[in-house]
Structure formats: C-alpha cells, structure tokens
Amino acid sequence: MLRFFGIRLARALLTLVLVVTFAFVVLRLSGDPALLIMSPDAPPEAIAAFRKAWGLDDPIWQQYLRYFAAIFQGDLGLSMRDGRPAIALVAERIPATLALTLPALAIKIGLGIPAGVYAALHRNSFADRAVMLLAVAGFTVPSFVLGLLLVLVFAVQLGWLPSGGQESWRHAVLPVLTLGIGGAAVLARFTRSAMLEVLGQPYMRTALAKGVPWAVAVRRHALPNAAIPTVTIVGFMVGSLLAGAVVVESVFSWLGVGRLLVVAVANRDLAVVQCILLLVATTMVIANLVVDLLYGALDPRLRVAPKGATA
C-alpha cells in the first residue's frame, strides 16, 4: 500500500513538473511580455530596463532554473502587471470561482447520477429516451452557447436574472446552471451505461434467484458496482473545480480564476499564468489520487494488487 502510494505520489510530482515546464517554455516562446505590458511604442530604454528588472535578458535556462528554485521556496513570483505576488492575485479569485463550481458540482451529481440510474432502470421507456435526448443535447451544446441561450431567455426575454456581473447570488444562477447542466448530462450518460452494464451481470441474476426483491437488489448489488466507474468521472469533475469555469466566467464576466487566466495569458503575465496552471494541475492531481484511493475502498479486487489504473 505504501509502495503503491509512493509510486502515485512520484508520478503526480512528475506531472506537475511537466506542466510547469511546458507552460514556462510555451509562454516565453509565444510573445514578449515587455512589449505587451509596456506597449510597443514605449521608449527602447524603458523596455530594456523592464527586461532587466524581470530577468528577461538572461538565457532561458537560467530563468527556468531560477523560477524552479523559487517554487521550492514557496515563491511563485510577482505579477508583472501590478507587482503583487501572483499567488495573492490568484488566491483572492478562488472564492469567486468556487462560488460557481461548487453549486454546479452539486447539480451535476444531484441531477446527473439519479437521472442516469433512472434511465438505466427504465431502459427503452419513454422516460429513458427523454433523459438521454436531454443528455445528448446538454453534452453536445458548448457551454458558451448554452450560457448565451440562458442569458437570452432568462435575462433578455424574461428579465428574471442579470446577464453578468457578480453583485449578488442572483448573478450566480445562470453561470451555475450553465456549468451544472452540461456536467449533469455527461454524468447521466455515464451513469446510465455503467448501470446497464452492471444490471446485465450474472450476480444480479443470482441476487434475484435467491429471493432478493428487485429494489433491494438494485440498491445493494447494482449501485455499489456501478459506482466504481462513475467515481472516475466525478473525480475528474472535482479536479476541475478551479479550472472548469474559464469559458463560463468569460461569458458572464465573472471575476474568478478562469477570467484571471484569460487576462493573464493575453498580457503574458508569466508568473500569474504559471501560478494558475500549477494550482489547477495540483487540484487535478490530488483529485486523481483520491479517486485511486476510492477505487480501493469501492472495489476489493483492486486492494491487493493495485495496478493498471491511470494516474
């Protein structure tokens, strides 16, 4: 178990190093922060001074090593735009993002899983077809389209809810719905197929053959088995709590981490972008670790020799 955990942890750290390195290289190759932040018609001396101040004159490998050394001391750098620590900028946006993604996650799980289970138990019924039709629609419509559609109906036509901003809870309703509906659709489809798979297993027939009533067999024998694959998707959703709202935050001008990321990338605000990527990668990696541990709890077959699961 310790060995298993050790391997997972090493792999997780490697993932983080790769994400940071990749972000570092791509951001430096794709534009000059000095020109973007100082504006191209600034005097050359000012731009040179800016480059010198931020160490942009040094060879890229020196910058990389310096950056890496700083991370290990807990220093994620300063924002080139307003000089504050990047971590502070990001941290103050986290509550706003969670205010959207946590309720959305509740909708995904609370709506998606029961809908999928219901559809599977009533396979080929009208209800099943209706649920699946909605799920396919929710699954295929991109979130910015769904978001704009909701704005059009509830903000523009009906005038019930604001179309953007974040002054009150009412401003959160439409972005939360946009995020929640799409995720619920994904989860409903996934849960349904996991349930159908399990319902066809011989042990379900055994349960009925020994006199277990249908509803009890579903609860006690089918659901625990169907939970195993479903946990993977839920884990992924938990992992994207911080990163999953980039598009929706932009559509609803919601000042969260996603919006900060978009602005920081446009400005080549290197420290901020890297800080967000590191944060997102870390949450994703932690969620994956938790999923791996949950597998062991849910499926005794994986307890003895955990292998083959994805990192």
Next chain:
Amino acid sequence: MTPLVEIRGLAAAFDDVPALRGVDLTVGRGEAVALVGESGCGKSVTWLAALGLLPAKAKVSGSVRLDGQEILHAPPAMLDRVRGGRVVMIFQDPASSLNPVHRIGRQVAEALRLHRGLSGAAARAEARRLLDRVGMPDARRRLDAYPHELSGGQNQRVMIAMALAGSPELLVADEPTTALDVTIQAQILELLGEIRRDTGMALVLISHDLGVVAETCDRVCVMYAGRIVEETASTELFSAPAHPYSAGLLAALPPIDGPRQPLAAIPGSVPEPWAMPAGCPFGPRCSHHVADCDAAAPSLAAVAPGHRAACIRPVHHARAAASMLLPA
C-alpha cells in the same frame, strides 16, 4: 399426490423470436431430473422463465405450478419467497455469479435473512455452518473473503451454501460444473448428491454433458430447439434412446476404449429459432426422416412404459441408431 413442480406448455420469446416452444416437464419430490441438449436449446431459459428471472422484454406464457400453486406471473412478493426459499438456482460461472464487492459471508447471510429471518451473529454462525457443510476449507476465515480471492470450485461451493440457506425443496443447477476442471467437477457433483441424500431435496441438473447426467440423475429430459423431445429414465436413455436426436447425441460420445475412430456427428445444425421447419424441428437433420415428419411437430408420446418421445418413427435400439448415424 401433486408433483413438486409441474410445467405445462411453457413458451418464451425474445423480440418475437421463440426460445421455448411449449415445454412440459414434471419434477417429483426428491427426484433428480436432468435436462440435456445443445447450447441454445432452451435448457436454462426453461428454468429462468419458470422462476420469472428472464428480462422484462421476454414474453412468457404457459403454466408453472409449485405444489399445485401457479407461480408463473405471480406477484413479485410471492416470487421473492419462492426463489431462494423453496426453489433455488445456481449458475454456470460461479465467479461472476457472486457479487465482487461483497464478502461471501455477507452474501450467504443475505439469503439467511431473507428466508430464515436470521441476522447478525446468528446469521454469521449459520453461514459458517453452511460453508462447512459444502466442504469449504477454513470456513470461518473464508466468511470474510471476497469472491476473487477464492477458486472457481470454492465459489461454486459458496453458491451451493447460499442455495441451501433457504432449505429449498428443489435446486436447479444450471451447468454447475462446466466452468470447473474435472476433479473439482466430480467433487461438486458428489456434494450435490450428498446434500440430496441428506435433505431429500429435488435436483434439476441442466447439462450438455451426458456423462455427468448418467452419474447424477434418475430421469433425463432431452431438449431440442425449445422443446423436450424425449423423456425417460437415465439408464433407459443410454441403452435404448427412442428419439433419433438422442440416439445421435449418444453416438457422438467418444468411446472410452477400443481403437480411435472419428466421432459420429449429427449432420447439419440446429435450425434458427426464426426459421423453424414446418413439421418436426429435427426433421431436416434426421436420417429417419419421411414425408409425414413435415406435417406437424410431433408431441411427446409413450414409446414404452415411463418413456416418452416426440417422434413418429422412434428408434428402438441403440445399436440401430448408432449404425444409422455412423458413416457407412
């Protein structure tokens, strides 16, 4: 005295394709009956249908009486008491027939709670006794094992222990030894016979293995294409099969001694359920076939005392049957 189970005209169809086409079968108290035939002939479906275990899309009709009481299409609450209580069924692949996420002790105890009202420590003690009864080594420790930690034979023992939990009057064993290796097969069959002697429980053994059947059962029903085509005592079937299909099955058994020779296969293949011939379903493959065979599907009729066959030209002698099917 009413028989324990009396099945009359049992038919089942999936998406309008018939899988059973009128099965008549009686099981007496304490009797051991075998149901033999090729894969897909309806052996398992007969009992899944009788116990209401087919998926909802299957259309089932006919009559299944347990102790004179109709159980086909009975209310779920009644069926739940019958299944696992008076009639239990165990299946071919024991490893996948047990729930992989529950400990076996819990799975046995579940049946005990349902049919004997036991729970907690009492259920656990009884589960342990049952595992001991079915010859599970180190039963106390195995209560906490998961199915994947046991061998196929051990899992089948768990299935049998679970089946015994409700003190059933009839155990339907659907190819219980097919997935096991030969020595374990013999042990499991012996166990079933032993339990039957001790409890007086009736046994229906579904099998395609005539050797297994000969050892275990008093009476044999041969199924072909969704119907029973011959029904007789096991000894009689081996010495004097009446239906050309049964004769063909016996002729296809490899001889245990003598020179090696090619096996006598029955020519052709089982007709597809949606393309049944008009008369006898075995007609097109039968070397005894005459024009009258195509008039109507023959029903079971006595060819000798206690021996019925669904054939208008029954074979009367095993050797005749064998020579008839062997290449000249």
